[in-house]
Amino acid sequence: MPSHRSAAASLLAVWLCLGVALLGVGAAPLRPSSSCQRDCGGVDIPYPFGIVDSPGDSSSDCAMPGFGLTCHETDVNGGRRTPFYYDVEVVDVSLQQGQARMQNHISSYCYNATTQGMDASEWRLNFTGTPYRFADTNKFTVIGCQTLAYIMGEQAGDYTSGCVAMCQRGGYGDVRSALSNGSCSGIGCCQTAIPRGLDYYRVSFDSGFNTTEIHDVSPCSYAVLMDDSDFTFQASYATLPGFNNTFDGEAPLAVDWVVGEESCDVARKDPSSYACLGDHSECFDSLNGPGYICNCSKGFQGNPYLQDPEHGCKDINECTDLEKYPCNVPGTCQNFLGGFQCHCPKHTKGDAQNGTCEANHTFGLGEKLGIGAFGVVLVGLVCILAVEIIRHKRSIKRQALIRQSDEYFQQHGGQILSEMMGVERNIGFTVYARGAIEAATNGFDKENIIGEGGQGTVYKAVLDVEGKDTLVAVKRCKEVDESKRKDFVQELVILGRVDHPNIVKLLGCCLQFEVPILVYEYVQNKTLLELLHSQLTSCRAMLGTRLRIAAQAAGALAYLHSLAHPILHGDVKPANILLGDGWVAKVSDFGCSTIDEKTQVVARGTPGYVDPEYLLEYQLTDKNDIYSFGILLLELLTGKKPLSKQRKSLAAIVQESMGDGTLHQLFDQEIVDDASIGVAVQAVELATRCLVMPGNRRPAMRCIAEELQQLADQVQQPLVSECHSLTIKDMESSMSSETDTTRVFSLEKKVVLSIEFAR
Ligand SMILES: *[C@@H]1O[C@H](CO)[C@@H](O)[C@H](O)[C@H]1NC(C)=O
Ligand SMILES: *[C@@H]1O[C@H](CO)[C@@H](O)[C@H](O)[C@H]1NC(C)=O
Numbered sequence: 001m002p003s004h005r006s007a008a009a010s011l012l013a014v015w016l017c018l019g020v021a022l023l024g025v026g027a028a029p030l031r032p033s034s035s036c037q038r039d040c041g042g043v044d045i046p047y048p049f050g051i052v053d054s055p056g057d058s059s060s061d062c063a064m065p066g067f068g069l070t071c072h073e074t075d076v077n078g079g080r081r082t083p084f085y086y087d088v089e090v091v092d093v094s095l096q097q098g099q100a101r102m103q104n105h106i107s108s109y110c111y112n113a114t115t116q117g118m119d120a121s122e123w124r125l126n127f128t129g130t131p132y133r134f135a136d137t138n139k140f141t142v143i144g145c146q147t148l149a150y151i152m153g154e155q156a157g158d159y160t161s162g163c164v165a166m167c168q169r170g171g172y173g174d175v176r177s178a179l180s181n182g183s184c185s186g187i188g189c190c191q192t193a194i195p196r197g198l199d200y201y202r203v204s205f206d207s208g209f210n211t212t213e214i215h216d217v218s219p220c221s222y223a224v225l226m227d228d229s230d231f232t233f234q235a236s237y238a239t240l241p242g243f244n245n246t247f248d249g250e251a252p253l254a255v256d257w258v259v260g261e262e263s264c265d266v267a268r269k270d271p272s273s274y275a276c277l278g279d280h281s282e283c284f285d286s287l288n289g290p291g292y293i294c295n296c297s298k299g300f301q302g303n304p305y306l307q308d309p310e311h312g313c314k315d316i317n318e319c320t321d322l323e324k325y326p327c328n329v330p331g332t333c334q335n336f337l338g339g340f341q342c343h344c345p346k347h348t349k350g351d352a353q354n355g356t357c358e359a360n361h362t363f364g365l366g367e368k369l370g371i372g373a374f375g376v377v378l379v380g381l382v383c384i385l386a387v388e389i390i391r392h393k394r395s396i397k398r399q400a401l402i403r404q405s406d407e408y409f410q411q412h413g414g415q416i417l418s419e420m421m422g423v424e425r426n427i428g429f430t431v432y433a434r435g436a437i438e439a440a441t442n443g444f445d446k447e448n449i450i451g452e453g454g455q456g457t458v459y460k461a462v463l464d465v466e467g468k469d470t471l472v473a474v475k476r477c478k479e480v481d482e483s484k485r486k487d488f489v490q491e492l493v494i495l496g497r498v499d500h501p502n503i504v505k506l507l508g509c510c511l512q513f514e515v516p517i518l519v520y521e522y523v524q525n526k527t528l529l530e531l532l533h534s535q536l537t538s539c540r541a542m543l544g545t546r547l548r549i550a551a552q553a554a555g556a557l558a559y560l561h562s563l564a565h566p567i568l569h570g571d572v573k574p575a576n577i578l579l580g581d582g583w584v585a586k587v588s589d590f591g592c593s594t595i596d597e598k599t600q601v602v603a604r605g606t607p608g609y610v611d612p613e614y615l616l617e618y619q620l621t622d623k624n625d626i627y628s629f630g631i632l633l634l635e636l637l638t639g640k641k642p643l644s645k646q647r648k649s650l651a652a653i654v655q656e657s658m659g660d661g662t663l664h665q666l667f668d669q670e671i672v673d674d675a676s677i678g679v680a681v682q683a684v685e686l687a688t689r690c691l692v693m694p695g696n697r698r699p700a701m702r703c704i705a706e707e708l709q710q711l712a713d714q715v716q717q718p719l720v721s722e723c724h725s726l727t728i729k730d731m732e733s734s735m736s737s738e739t740d741t742t743r744v745f746s747l748e749k750k751v752v753l754s755i756e757f758a759r
């Protein structure tokens with residue numbers, strides 16, 4: 001069921017789920033019959049794709065399972081026949097790139113003059129269990145003048161992102177005057193990138209942002225995942241007639257596909273399902289999630305998924321296509337398997353491919369003798385010269401790499417860093433060489449990945465830290481804003497100096513890659529997010545522990561805010577609070593983040609935690625961190641996510657229940673007992689003070705930290721984590737197992753306390 005719309009107002013069920021053919025069930029590759037239809041409305045349908053009777057049909061030998069398309073007429077295309085994957089129109093299929101292009105429905109959120117309310121038409125596209133996933137050239141594109149739209153995936157860790165499009169900061173006025181063609185940077189239009197491997201997405205508009213007040217100029221907001229290369233913002237998209245009408249309700253989407261879910265190495269071992277057939281078909285691991293695609297080897301062309309001599313990978317006869325394969329001396333081109341040769345005609349020499357053959361001077365006998373001696377000397381000289389040239393070329397190659405590293409180093413402000421470090425010795429900050437980072441991460445091997453976030457990818461590695469081999473976390477930042485590189489380095493030096501027990505220590509960096517690499521202290525345990533919402537661990541932290549973790553995180557943020565050159569975090573959320581040994585809170589995820597916060601118009605931070613004031617002003621202040629922290633505190637106390645499935649914010653839910661006196665029902669019953677409920681209520685009150693508008697009426701982080709510490713001290717509960725729901729057998733086995741961990745059993749409460757339980 002690839003595409004689905006949930007219309008809040010009209011409740012239109014557009015498509016019923018028919019079930020999706022699962023991939024690679026060990027079926028032997030079928031040879032498609034020659035009677036299969038290979039064209040639909042002018043679109044080429046090469047195998048593994050094929051036209052079938054119904055899209056879920058996996059019995060047809062015209063298509064590989066999952067690649068069946070239907071070919072039928074629609075009113076939308078004026079009766080033209082078009083290929084479809086379920087209800088998604090397929091525009092193009094490319095075998096060489098493993099890509100396809102489809103038409104994706106545009107979601108809209110419109111003011112309805114009849115009902116004077118908002119009508120939502122929110123689409124989703126589900127490719128889970130199919131060969132398809134969204135290419136990373138797509139961007140989640142949002143159009144509107146008063147819009148906050150979310151994109152939600154169902155990937156590991158519940159991916160959610162989104163952005164805000166406004167026409168005038170805070171006010172309305174004439175929205176048209178603010179719009180300009182070509183620029184999608186928050187005014188009338190905003191975009192966010194998507195992570196690799198995403199195969200499901202759903203759109204949701206935030207009801208807090210609606211077009212009621214500007215409906216006469218801009219009645220609708222739109223959101224769609226679409227190929228960025230097909231998008232240039234036009235002022236008319238945000239106003240009437242609107243984006244949807246211009247694109248006729250559907251925008252082009254780039255889709256990557258794979259023929260199997262395993263890697264090439266694994267796939268090759270099973271010849272019965274390996275899809276790259278023939279001697280000249282090669283396997284390539286997909287760059288977008290698991291799986292592989294095939295391609296003809298260099299010098300061959302055809303369909304790498306077929307073996308027959310007619311359709312499979314065939315040698316290219318380059319000599320018949322001199323335009324593409326230049327050989328400017330016709331008649332001398334020679335084709336061979338996998339390539340071709342292009343000679344200069346007899347008695348000439350040079351480069352035949354670009355037609356630089358020159359006459360080969362031949363000489364009479366006398367002349368030959370005459371110049372013989374000279375020739376010997378000349379040959380000798382030429383040989384020496386040749387050897388030198390080869391040597392020189394090799395060293396150029398070697399130096400090119402070094403030079404490129406150096407360029408990156410300069411671009412990232414390496415010079416400034418060196419100077420600053422020269423001034424301030426002993427800041428305990430190491431600048432690592434490219435080679436050291438490459439060796440330690442095994443060339444950024446996927447095996448070593450321990451985390452992937454909005455800021456970049458984190459690898460586990462062992463590096464030299466002040467003379468000792470130490471386990472560290474190496475973060476490879478995503479692309480950084482060019483104009484902010486200088487600030488970035490200054491921030492690095494400041495961060496390198498930060499030494500706080502509740503902040504993940506920045507140990508060093510490497511600036512010799514195209515993106516900055518940061519080296520952090522390695523924190524063994526999980527994040528606060530996992531503690532709060534993971535079903536995997538049987539451990540639950542009680543109120544006292546939670547308040548202590550909150551107090552520590554608040555202390556760390558207060559420290560950062562109080563520096564002479566204050567550091568703003570900008571993305572406070574449970575996933576960014578690591579828990580070290582003994583569940584000590586460690587605030588993480590700076591570094592990459594500090595660079596782009598001020599210039600980024602598109603909302604930085606995470607939906608649900610972002611301060612609405614930041615969304616309006618685009619200017620990060622310490623009050624934004626305090627807002628996010630307030631949401632985090634509510635999440636800690638209630639165990640609820642900041643945005644419910646119904647798009648209701650946790651802050652609003654808490655506010656309501658405080659109003660009607662049902663607050664106590666909101667607490668996570670397993671962590672708050674009768675004795676501690678008073679403290680929990682005080683903590684909620686503190687959290688709501690962090691959320692007040694305007695932001696300058698919020699308490700300072702330092703006061704919040706102190707108050708939280710006092711509240712934590714009042715709770716008469718054990719301070720370490722508690723692991724519930726263990727059977728007696730579990731308890732026995734953990735008692736008998738020989739570990740060096742201190743374990744305390746409190747049998748009457750049937751809870752096991754342990755410091756190192758949740759690994
Ligand atoms: C497949 O081969 C073609 C032609 O050699 C090339 O243009 C294309 O990039 C290759 N695709 C991949 C995924 O390597
Ligand atoms: C507005 O809402 C009414 C009642 O739900 C509906 O019949 C009508 O089609 C809507 N108008 C538009 C323009 O969507």
Ligand SMILES: *[C@@H]1O[C@H](CO)[C@@H](O)[C@H](O)[C@H]1NC(C)=O
Binds near residue numbers: 116117118207208211
């Ligand atoms: C639209 O937003 C305004 C505040 O800007 C709010 O008062 C109103 O209830 C919202 N309307 C809908 C239909 O959500």
Ligand SMILES: *[C@@H]1O[C@H](CO)[C@@H](O)[C@H](O)[C@H]1NC(C)=O
Binds near residue numbers: 019200
């Ligand atoms: C997407 O489709 C797959 C396969 O039909 C299904 O298992 C999964 O639950 C769907 N995901 C969502 C979020 O609907």
Ligand SMILES: *[C@@H]1O[C@H](CO)[C@@H](O)[C@H](O)[C@H]1NC(C)=O
Binds near residue numbers: 179181234235
């Ligand atoms: C934007 O471009 C359209 C045509 O492409 C033009 O009619 C319009 O005047 C332009 N608007 C602005 C604000 O430049």
Ligand SMILES: *[C@@H]1O[C@H](CO)[C@@H](O)[C@H](O)[C@H]1NC(C)=O
Binds near residue numbers: 110245248
């Ligand atoms: C968007 O365009 C499609 C196709 O033209 C149409 O069916 C749909 O009603 C439009 N939606 C809005 C909100 O205009």
Ligand SMILES: *[C@@H]1O[C@H](CO)[C@@H](O)[C@H](O)[C@H]1NC(C)=O
Binds near residue numbers: 346348350360361362
């Ligand atoms: C140039 O001419 C000489 C003498 O005929 C011949 O030996 C040599 O191979 C020719 N070189 C090329 C590149 O044709």
Ligand SMILES: *[C@@H]1O[C@H](CO)[C@@H](O)[C@H](O)[C@H]1NC(C)=O
Binds near residue numbers: 351353354356
């Ligand atoms: C001729 O082609 C070679 C590569 O085949 C290239 O290195 C050389 O620069 C070209 N010469 C000219 C004059 O284009």
